[in-house]
Amino acid sequence: MSEEKEAVTGMEAPIYLQYNFTAGSAPARFLKRIREGVLTGQRCPRCANVYIPPRGSCPACGVATEEEVELPDKATVQSFTVVAIPIPNNPIKPPFVIANLVLDGANISFIHLMSECENADVHIGQRVQAVWKPESEWTYAMDNIRYFRPIAEPDVPVDMIGKLPITGWEGQG
Amino acid sequence: MATLAAVVGIGQTHYKTRRGDVSIAGLVREAAVNALADAELGWDDIDAVIIGKAPDMFEGVVMPEIYLTDALGCNGKPMLRVHTAGSVGGSTALVAASHVQSGMFKRVLTVTFEKQSESNAMWALSTPQPFSVHLNAGAGGYFAPIIREYMRRSGAPDDVGIKVAVKDRLHGARNPLAHLQLPNITMQEVEESMMLWDPIRFLEACPSSDGACAMVIAADELVGQSPKPPAWIRGVAMRSEPTMYAGREEVSPQAGRDCAADVYSQAGITDPRRQLDCAEVYVPFSWYEPMWLENLGFAPEGEGWKLTMEGATSLHDGGDIPWNCSGGVLCSNPIGASGMIRFAEAARQVRGDADGHQVDGAKLALGHAYGGGAQFFAMWIVGADKP
Amino acid sequence: MTAMKEIAVVAFSQSDCLPKAGAANEVELIMPQLRSVFEQVGLNNAQDVDFVCSGSCDYLQGAAFAFVAGVDALGAVPPIKESHVEMDAAWALYESILKIRMGQADSALIYGFAKASSGELPIVLSQQLDPYYLAPLWVDSVSLAAMQARLLIEKGLASERSMAEVVARARKHALDNAHAQARGEVSVESLLAAETVVSPLRESDCAPVADGASAMIICTVEKAREWGVPYARISGIDHRIETHNLGMRDLTDSPSTRLAAEGAGMQHGPVEVAELYAPFSHQEIILSRALGLEPDTVISPSGGAMAGNLMMASGLSRVGEVFRRIISADITRGIAHATSGPCLQHNLVAVLEKG
Numbered sequence: 001m002s003e004e005k006e007a008v009t010g011m012e013a014p015i016y017l018q019y020n021f022t023a024g025s026a027p028a029r030f031l032k033r034i035r036e037g038v039l040t041g042q043r044c045p046r047c048a049n050v051y052i053p054p055r056g057s058c059p060a061c062g063v064a065t066e067e068e069v070e071l072p073d074k075a076t077v078q079s080f081t082v083v084a085i086p087i088p089n090n091p092i093k094p095p096f097v098i099a100n101l102v103l104d105g106a107n108i109s110f111i112h113l114m115s116e117c118e119n120a121d122v123h124i125g126q127r128v129q130a131v132w133k134p135e136s137e138w139t140y141a142m143d144n145i146r147y148f149r150p151i152a153e154p155d156v157p158v159d160m161i162g163k164l165p166i167t168g169w170e171g172q173g
Numbered sequence: 174m175a176t177l178a179a180v181v182g183i184g185q186t187h188y189k190t191r192r193g194d195v196s197i198a199g200l201v202r203e204a205a206v207n208a209l210a211d212a213e214l215g216w217d218d219i220d221a222v223i224i225g226k227a228p229d230m231f232e233g234v235v236m237p238e239i240y241l242t243d244a245l246g247c248n249g250k251p252m253l254r255v256h257t258a259g260s261v262g263g264s265t266a267l268v269a270a271s272h273v274q275s276g277m278f279k280r281v282l283t284v285t286f287e288k289q290s291e292s293n294a295m296w297a298l299s300t301p302q303p304f305s306v307h308l309n310a311g312a313g314g315y316f317a318p319i320i321r322e323y324m325r326r327s328g329a330p331d332d333v334g335i336k337v338a339v340k341d342r343l344h345g346a347r348n349p350l351a352h353l354q355l356p357n358i359t360m361q362e363v364e365e366s367m368m369l370w371d372p373i374r375f376l377e378a379c380p381s382s383d384g385a386c387a388m389v390i391a392a393d394e395l396v397g398q399s400p401k402p403p404a405w406i407r408g409v410a411m412r413s414e415p416t417m418y419a420g421r422e423e424v425s426p427q428a429g430r431d432c433a434a435d436v437y438s439q440a441g442i443t444d445p446r447r448q449l450d451c452a453e454v455y456v457p458f459s460w461y462e463p464m465w466l467e468n469l470g471f472a473p474e475g476e477g478w479k480l481t482m483e484g485a486t487s488l489h490d491g492g493d494i495p496w497n498c499s500g501g502v503l504c505s506n507p508i509g510a511s512g513m514i515r516f517a518e519a520a521r522q523v524r525g526d527a528d529g530h531q532v533d534g535a536k537l538a539l540g541h542a543y544g545g546g547a548q549f550f551a552m553w554i555v556g557a558d559k560p
Numbered sequence: 561m562t563a564m565k566e567i568a569v570v571a572f573s574q575s576d577c578l579p580k581a582g583a584a585n586e587v588e589l590i591m592p593q594l595r596s597v598f599e600q601v602g603l604n605n606a607q608d609v610d611f612v613c614s615g616s617c618d619y620l621q622g623a624a625f626a627f628v629a630g631v632d633a634l635g636a637v638p639p640i641k642e643s644h645v646e647m648d649a650a651w652a653l654y655e656s657i658l659k660i661r662m663g664q665a666d667s668a669l670i671y672g673f674a675k676a677s678s679g680e681l682p683i684v685l686s687q688q689l690d691p692y693y694l695a696p697l698w699v700d701s702v703s704l705a706a707m708q709a710r711l712l713i714e715k716g717l718a719s720e721r722s723m724a725e726v727v728a729r730a731r732k733h734a735l736d737n738a739h740a741q742a743r744g745e746v747s748v749e750s751l752l753a754a755e756t757v758v759s760p761l762r763e764s765d766c767a768p769v770a771d772g773a774s775a776m777i778i779c780t781v782e783k784a785r786e787w788g789v790p791y792a793r794i795s796g797i798d799h800r801i802e803t804h805n806l807g808m809r810d811l812t813d814s815p816s817t818r819l820a821a822e823g824a825g826m827q828h829g830p831v832e833v834a835e836l837y838a839p840f841s842h843q844e845i846i847l848s849r850a851l852g853l854e855p856d857t858v859i860s861p862s863g864g865a866m867a868g869n870l871m872m873a874s875g876l877s878r879v880g881e882v883f884r885r886i887i888s889a890d891i892t893r894g895i896a897h898a899t900s901g902p903c904l905q906h907n908l909v910a911v912l913e914k915g
Contacts, residue, residue, distance in 0.1 A: 009193055010291075013696040015233045015687060019622035019679045023304035024585025031304060049419035055632050056587040059415030062605040062635020064591060079318030082371035087299065087310060098310050100318050107419035111308050111315075124325060140304065158325075162419070175662040196692055228624040229646065234695070235619045235687040236646060239901040242804045249819060252801040252906070253655065256646040258625055264643055268655055275661035276564055291691075297624050409664070413612075413642035415632050428639035545628055549642075 023140075026056035026065065031140035033068075037132060041106050043067040049107040053142065073130035074168055075101040075148060076156045078109045082119045097122050101148060105166030112142070116149035125155035127169065178273040179396045179403035180520040180555065181280075182212025182389035188352035188505035191290035192383040197232060198244035201286045204385035205245055208282065212389040212399040216246035219389070220278040225255040225265025225285040226509030231292035245284060259455075259544025260411075261285065262386065262512025263551030266540070267409050269390055270553070274406070279392045286385035287507035294381065294508065313370035313378065313458070315546060320372060320460040323424045329463060329478035331372070335363045337459035338377045338503060340487045345500020347488075347529040352382040352505040377459040377503075384507035386514045393559075404520035407537070408439030408554040416546040429468040429543065432550040437470070440537070440554040446471045446485075449554075450535040451495045451522050453515035455542045457502045462486065466496075469541070488530065498522070498530040512542025516553055523557040565661050568784040568791035568915060571600035571777040572880030577741035577770030577868025580677040584771075586621070586629040589673050593775035594633055597669070601777055601789055605635030609777065610665035612642040613656045615649030615672040616872050619684050630673065641665065648672060649774065650837075650875030650898035650908050654797060656778060666783045672873035673773035681769050681871070688901060690804060701902060702766060706758040708811040708903045709842040713760060715812050718845045720760055724751040726841040727764050727866060734863025741868035742768050765841040767869035774873040776880055781915065791915045792886035794879075798823030799898075799908035806903060814850035817897065817907040821851050824909045826895055831857045833885055833894035835878035837865050843904055847897060851909075861885065875899070875908065882912045 023031060026042060030053050033040045041050040042065035044058030050069050051058065058065050080099035086092070097119055100109035114122060116131070128148040138144045154171035156164065184207025186192070192200055201224070209215065222245045229235050238254040245252070257264040262285045269283035299311055323329070339358050346356035358376070366376035389399075396403045412432035414421070433445075442448045454469070456462045466477030466486070471494060484490030488498050497503070499518040502511050519540035521527040527535075536557040543550050573596035581589060598604060606612050612634060616627045627644045634640065641664070645651045649672025656668035676684075682700035689695045712718040725748055734743035754762050784791040800816035800823075802809055821827075834857050838844035844866075848859060860866070862881040865874045875898025882894040892914040900906040 011692075011696075013233075013691065015695075017619075017622065017679055017684055017687075021303045021622065021678060022581075022583050024588050025583045026588070027304060027585065028583050047419070051419070055629075056585060057591060057632050058418070058635075059632040060418040060420075060635065060637035062591075062594070062633060064588075079322045081314060081317030081321065081373075082368070083310065083314060083317075084368050084370070085313075087308075087314070098308065098314055098318075108417050108421075111310055113308070124322070142305075142308065175664075228618055230618055230624040232691070233687060234691045235684065236617065236900070238647075238801070239688045239905055240690050240804055242801050242905075247801055248803045249800055249816065251799050253651060254646055255643065255655075256627070257644050258628060268643065268658070271655075271658040271662050271664075274663075275658040277658060277661060302623055411641055411643060412639040413631060413636055414639040415634075415636050416628060418637055426639075427637075431639050545625070548628075548631075 024056055026054040030054050034142065034144055035138050035140050037135065037138060039071045039073055039103060041069045041071050043069050050105060051108055052103060052106045053110060069105060071103045071105045071166060072168060075103045075128050076161050076164065077122065077124055077126040077128060078102050078161050079124055080122050095119060101128065102162045104164045104168045107162050112145065113147040115147040125158060125161065127151050127153035127156065175274040176276045177393040178270055178390055179405045180388050181391045181396055181399035181403050182208040182214065183517045183521060184208030184211055184387040185350050185514065185517065186384045187350050188382040188384040188507060190382065197288050197291065198241055200288055200383065201241055201284050201385045202244040204387035205282060205284050208387035208389050211401065214389060214399065218280055219246065219282045221251040221272055221281045222247045223253045223255065223265055223269040223272065223281060223283045225261040227261060227287055228297055230297035231294050232288055245282065257544060257549050259508065260512050260542040260549040260551045261544065262510050262514060263516055263540065263542025264411055266388065266513050266516040266553065267411055267551055270406055270409055273390050273392045280395050281390050282387060283390065284385060284387040285510040285513040287509040288383050289381045289507060290383050313373055316458055317370035317373050319423050320458065323460065323464050326424065327475045327478055332360065333463055333478040333481055334372065334377045334459040335360050336481055337462040338363045341497050341501045341503040344488055344498050344530055345504030348499050351500040352380050373458050379457040379502045379506040382505050382507045384505060384510055386510045386517050388517055401526065402524045402557065404523045404555040405559050406553060407556045407560055408436040410435035411551045414548050416548055424464060425468045426547050428548060429550050432552050433469045436552045436554055445469060446494050449494065449537050449539050451498060451532040452539040452541065453499060453518040454496055455502055455512060455515055456497060457506065459503065462496060488532065495532050498527065498532060512551060515542055516540035520555045523555050566781040567657050567660060567778055567794040568781045569776060569778050569794060569883040569912065570784050570787065570789045570791045571597040572883050573597045574739050574774035574877050574880060575772035576739045577772055577870060579741065579770060581675055581771035586626060586673060587633045589773045590630050590633045590671055593671060593773045597775045597777045601787055606640050606669060607635060609667040609669045610641065611656055611659045611668040612640055613652040613668060613670050614644050615647050615652040616674060617646055620674040620676045620679060620871055622678050648872050648875035648898050648900055650879060653776065653876060653879060654799060654908065657797060660780060667777065667779035669777055670876060671773060671775040672876050674871040674873065675771045676769050676871040677771050702758050702761065704902045705840045706761045709760050709840065712812045712842050712846065717812055718842050720752060721748060722845060723765055723841040724748045726844045727751055730860060730863045730866035733861050734867035737863050737867055739868065740863050741770050743863065743867060761840065767839045767865040770868040770870050772870045772873065774870060774877045774880060776876055790887040792883045792912045793915050795911045795913045796824035797910040801906040804905065811903050812846060814846050814904050814907060817847055817850045817909065820907050820909040821895065824911045826909060826911055829893050831893065831895055832891040833858050833861055833882055835860050835862060835864060835881045835896045837874050837878050837898045839865050839869055846904065879910050886912055886914055
């Protein structure tokens with residue numbers, strides 16, 4: 001009848017599910033402003049720390065954060081890594097630098113790309129500034145900022161990273 | 174007062190890239206059957222089943238306790254499914270233990286698993302979320318910068334991670350269950366392997382494995398029914414902290430330190446390095462060994478790497494506090510099970526049942542698991558002696 | 561064996577049942593309910609309880625680790641003892657009771673939440689089924705429930721009319737429930753006039769799915785007295801799961817519910833109220849029969865899940881609704897039921913009594 005067939009040892013059973021995502025209220029406010037090219041953080045009413053991107057609550061205190069704080073787009077490198085393997089769904093080609101950056105006036109870091117630099121020169125305490133995509137390309141996304149590039153400002157001492165005011169850093173100790 | 178409980182049976186599967194010979198149900202049943210056999214018990218001797226695994230999105234089975242009822246002999250019994258991100262293997266063991274320690278059950282079966290070959294973990298961990306305010310850089314992208322900060326603070330030499338990578342694989346070569354069998358691995362080979370997320374090289378990172386781990390935990394009054402020596406549960410603790418908050422100490426998370434302090438105080442430990450005989454610690458990237466040596470109080474701050482470099486954590490170098498004699502997460506990593514494997518391997522040590530990777534005369538051992546952004550911790554201490 | 565600690569429920573809060581929560585993420589859904597239960601007892605945040613346990617399901621939100629975001633709502637600095645089950649929060653309540661009974665906590669915060677509106681829930685739930693044989697068939701949860709209803713009707717244990725009566729009663733009860741999504745005086749005839757959607761089920765036979773959260777605080781009876789707050793005792797709690805093979809179950813009965821009720825000690829006193837988590841009208845009929853409820857037991861006076869089905873929280877809410885009625889002195893004893901899985905595969909029963 002039929003020839004020897006190999007036993008079935010597995011099968012592909014793809015799963016397709018559709019979801020309608022809505023941003024939370026606090027992220028939505030953040031994304032609306034970033035679409036206008038403005039970075040905003042939120043201040044915790046209890047501990048006064050500024051969170052960007054905002055999460056709707058201060059995770060340490062467990063209270064809602066409401067007060068919006070406009071922040072400049074300069075930051076300090078808190079730490080970094082050079083990535084050799086591609087991020088799924090991201091077109092950027094390795095090796096590239098991703099860094100934990102703390103914006104002036106903010107008290108936590110977020111991860112973003114760094115470029116216009118030698119990977120080997122990136123270091124903790126380095127001062128960087130955002131390079132934005134052209135305004136016509138701005139949407140509701142953090143990647144309106146293409147990457148951060150080093151700027152000519154003195155390094156920030158490690159114990160001051162995450163504590164700089166909105167006015168920034170002129171190299172004072 | 175908690176009811177005294179002990180591990181009376183342990184079962185694991187071989188950890189492999191792909192277990193093409195069993196379904197998910199078959200995989201968990203294999204570990205469960207092994208645990209029951211180890212305890213010389215049958216399915217009817219089990220009062221409840223507690224399972225745990227990493228996110229459902231890995232294998233695409235929503236709430237798998239529903240599907241796995243029959244594979245685990247749970248028809249008509251209570252079944253619970255724990256999910257605490259990467260620490261889930263450990264926290265599942267703790268929840269299982271609490272079933273007995275609360276006095277509500279006499280004997281339970283607990284199983285954790287991951288069938289990574291039937292899952293797409295990379296995808297599940299980085300599904301692009303619309304309106305995400307973050308760049309998702311994967312696990313390595315998250316941990317590498319933290320490791321870099323540890324290196325800066327401690328002034329550790331560059332090859333500490335390499336030393337751990339070699340040590341754990343040599344340990345794994347003594348464990349026939351381990352996924353990576355690399356008995357001839359050298360420092361040079363690790364150093365020359367591809368850099369993934371600087372400073373983490375390919376051979377300094379964990380594999381992706383299929384596997385399951387199971388234990389039978391019994392109340393004091395039933396412990397004697399199983400023939401092999403029990404591993405008495407001397408301390409259990411879990412702690413969580415938020416992923417990110419202003420001023421968070423990321424290199425040595427407070428949650429880890431607090432969890433360790435809690436479990437040590439329950440077991441009467443004031444000097445972990447001296448009083449513990451060995452430890453199975455969740456080290457998925459080699460540099461986490463020196464970091465956890467400090468976080469867990471085995472070494473003062475900034476000096477964990479010294480213990481590693483002097484061979485203190487190495488079984489074959491005759492170290493006084495061998496870590497991960499089973500080969501650890503660096504040799505086998507079915508994500509949902511990895512935490513429980515640590516807990517189970519610690520129990521094997523104090524039962525004198527760790528075969529080729531046994532620490533002679535081990536009486537007190539630590540099992541440790543962590544997950545999320547190093548924010549969820551689960552630990553236990555098991556001992557050969559009844560408290 | 562030492563005497564087991566008595567467990568008291570001291571606070572409960574539930575969000576309004578919304579068909580779509582809209583612009584609200586996990587933290588924003590959970591926080592108001594946490595605030596409410598903390599306020600009921602006079603606490604600040606998670607630092608003031610000994611243990612926290614939550615229930616949620618990643619697949620409902622479409623994001624792995626959805627529950628991790630919830631930790632941000634707690635105030636978990638310094639670090640807290642916290643755990644999570646990928647199940648309805650009724651099972652998080654269960655885990656918390658174990659923790660208290662083993663002596664590692666005197667109090668616990670429990671919460672459950674979901675934004676099921678993000679996805680197509682019945683289709684998402686089809687992926688709970690055996691991944692090799694059943695899930696690839698994409699049999700959604702409503703279709704499975706419909707088959708169960710058909711079996712019940714064929715056996716003469718229910719009819720489309722008796723199912724509609726369940727719905728009408730639930731909606732009427734829900735008039736007293738400020739959080740309900742579906743409430744009102746509706747006649748059985750008007751319900752029956754609608755077309756079936758998945759025969760023999762009508763849309764009205766399916767509990768309306770809601771986004772939201774509910775939260776609860778439990779503690780030892782000693783702690784409740786120390787805090788000086790009214791409480792209800794959980795005198796028993798048990799849960800059981802049945803075989804996954806639908807063909808091997810008698811879908812017209814719920815043996816696991818019966819076993820769980822017995823294990824929880826339901827039979828040791830009057831059951832004045834039974835809050836049942838029945839996502840479909842015919843399932844209330846099955847549960848009521850399986851439990852052998854007397855005619856004078858009031859079933860789901862809150863309106864139950866029929867008033868609004870908060871996924872991952874409806875089970876906890878059933879316990880909360882019985883608690884509310886005990887501390888308001890409406891009743892002295894009642895049971896709460898939670899379910900999970902296709903066609904009532906997994907069931908939990910808790911018995912609550914006046915303190």
